[in-house]
Amino acid sequence: MAYAEKVYKVRNGAKTKQFTWRARYKEPGGTWGSEPGFPTKKLAEEYGEQQEAAIRAGRWTDPALARTTFGAWAREWMAAKAPRGNTVTTRWARLDAHILPRWEKVPLQQITWFDAEQWANGLDCDDVTATHCLTLMSQILTGAVDKQMLLMNPLFGRRRSRTAAAKAAVQEKEQSDLWAPPDVVLRLARRAGPLDGMHILATAFTGVRWGESLALRPSSLRVRKEGDFACATLDVIEEVAEYSKRGPAGEKLGMVLDLEPVKTRESKRRIDLPPFLAELLSVYAAACKGEHLFTPRGGGKWRRGNFGRQVMRPCADGRGELPVVKGHAPRHAWEPIMPGLTMRALRHTHDTYQEQIGVKPALMYEQAGHKRPGIKAVYQHPTPDMRRDRIDGLQDIFLGGLKTLGWSGVWDEVDLPNPS
Incomplete structure (x- = not known):
């Protein structure tokens, strides 16, 4: 007693x-x-x-455990979890940059929703990151509940309330996301040249994610046959992950750039190719000397930042003229085509094209690698006629871009070698 x-x-x-x-x-x-x-x-x-x-x-729950500091428990929780490498990197980035500076020394039992929400609303980062920080904190506190360190998670099931100004800023950012008209995509592809330009073109007309595109091989080109319907496809089964490897206590162990299975069941898919892209990729793959289709000129694997600096930024934003110097040929100036455009925006472009040509949701979600919500995902399925209409529509968009520019093709050269 x-x-x-x-x-x-x-x-x-x-x-x-x-x-x-x-x-x-x-x-x-x-x-x-x-x-x-x-x-x-x-x-x-x-x-x-x-x-x-x-x-x-x-x-x-043991009161002594409830007095454990958030920082100590967060490190123990992170060490016990083993998700994909990139997920670990993202979590540590949010912990180091935003969460631990505020909550490192705070006992678990003293964390309240009021304090956490006020803190998140005052973070100097984009709104999505602030929400993700709260989500990560909630996951960590749920782990404390599971270990009987807390009786309840004060953050579980709560939604942030924002000021009208904050909501307006989020909506403005969402509306500013870029997509590229077909003539812009073709101009970028031509400016980048056949090697990197094929990467740009394939992303805009297939919607592959960045990591997925780096993992594509010549053998990824296949053929789909359903009754009397047949078309070339691009099989997506793995991706290249780029992340900073962390130890149990969060210490950095160097960068990792390696192959991993795709993250979700929906991401593993066969993308139907319009005829123009099937033909170009066939020539490209036949001339490919490396293991993967899209690589830097020296071989290996692209890093997202390097591709952005070396390819997308000068091609989309333009560049200045440089005179001839010892060891380097002169460089011509490029006028901007579409400043700020990224490979991520080209994935948005593909889905925008699908909406434009009226692709049915059953096929639209499949081709984009998205999970379709609701009961219709169970009852509705893509048909050969849906597939035919989609690739015909994408073919028309491509041909319309050529017509707008007055071109007969994207590149003058037919041969598309990929140096090892």
């Missing part, structure tokens, strides 16, 4: 007449637990009785 005992204060090594009360109660293992600091005997006894009642009901 719970009881209370006096705890005398000590000053200069000597016990004084001042005291507080400490609660004592039986823990599940039969040992005596304690909680000091109560001003009266009655409060200490009540606290001890509450602990024993919670133990009998099977809902007790």
Whole structure:
């Protein structure tokens, strides 16, 4: 049975007449637990009785564990999880940059939704990142509940409330996301040259994600046959992941750039190719000397930042003229085509094209590698006629881009070698 005992204060090594009360109660293992600091005997006894009642009901959490700091528990939780490498990197980036500077020394039991929401709304980062930081905190606190360090997760199931100005800023950013008209895609592809231009063209007309595009091989080109319908396809089964490897305590162990299976079941897919792209990729793959289709000129694997600096930024944003210097030929100036355009925006472009030509949702979600929500995902399926209409529509978009530019093809050269 719970009881209370006096705890005398000590000053200069000597016990004084001042005291507080400490609660004592039986823990599940039969040992005596304690909680000091109560001003009266009655409060200490009540606290001890509450602990024993919670133990009998099977809902007790050790108060000492609840005083564990968030930073200590977050590192233990991260060490126990083993998701994909890029996911680990993203989590540590959010912990290091935003979460731990504020919550590192805060005991788990002192975290409240009010404080967490106010903190997230004041973060100096984009709105999506702020929400993801709260989500990660909630996952970590749910782990504390599972380990019986907390009775409940104060962040579970809560939604952020934002000011009208913050909501407007998010909507403005969402509306500013780029997509590229077909003539822009063709101009970029021609400017980049057959090697990198094929990468640009394939992304805009297939919607492959960045990591997926780097993992494509000549053998990824296949053929789909359904009854009397047949078309060339591009099989997506793996991706190249780029992340900073972390140790159990979050220490950086160097960059990783390697192949991994695609993240979701929906991401593993066969993308139907319009005739123009099937023909170009066939020639490109036949001349490919490396293991993968899209690589830097020196071989290996592209890093996203390097491709952006070396290819997308000068091609889309333009570049200045450089005179001839020793060891380098002169460089002509390029006028901007579509400043700010990225490979991610070209994936958006593909889905925008699908909407433009009226691709049915059953096929649209499949080709983009997205999970379709709702019961219709169970009952509706792509048909050969849907596939035929889609590739015909993409072919028309491509031909329309050529007509707008007055071109007969994207590149003058037919041969599209890929140096090893």
